[in-house]
Structures are given as structure tokens and as C-alpha cells.
Amino acid sequence: MIFDKLREEALLAIEEDGADVIVLGSTTMHQSARYLADHLPIPVLNPGQVAYKFLETLIELGLTHSKKAFPAPEVPKDADIRKGWY
Secondary structure, eight states: OHHHHHHHHHHHHHHHHOOSOEEOSSGGGHHHHHHHHHHOSSOEEOHHHHHHHHHHHHHHHTOOOOTTTSOOOSSOOHHHHHHOOO
16 A cells, blocks of 8 residues: 555664654645555655645735745736636
8 A cells, every 4th residue: 555655665764864743745645645644653744735834824814925036027928827827
């Protein structure tokens, strides 16, 4: 079972590298998060949940990106954005 293999690798990371948290490599691994959290002695972070909660926090605090580092375009291209680039 793939979950067992992930657990084995996580245990090696703990034992050999001193890992004190496991961060799953992508949101495609979300199904393994609960299993690993239940079978490892350290926290397991699911990147999808972390990203979602981080975004919620930014929105609730009213924070956005830097307008200095990432200014709005001089010529708005809203029509192009709504067309889609497929």
C-alpha cells in the first residue's frame, strides 16, 4: 500500500535526518495526510489545507501583495483576462 511506503520514508526522514515535521509534496497526496498524521510521531502538513487557510487569513486581515513590487498594469487588460487563454 502506498500509504505504508510513505510512512516508511517519513520514518527514515525522522530517524536519519531529524525531521520534526512532514510536509506533503503536493495536493495530490492529500488522501495520505490523515493516515500519516495517525501513524507518525510528528505533525504532518497538507499543503492544500495550509495554502487555503493562509489565503483565508490574508483576506480576513485585508492584506494583499505589494503594489510597489507588483504594480497594476499601465494599460488594463480586463477584456483579455475574461476571454481566457485556452
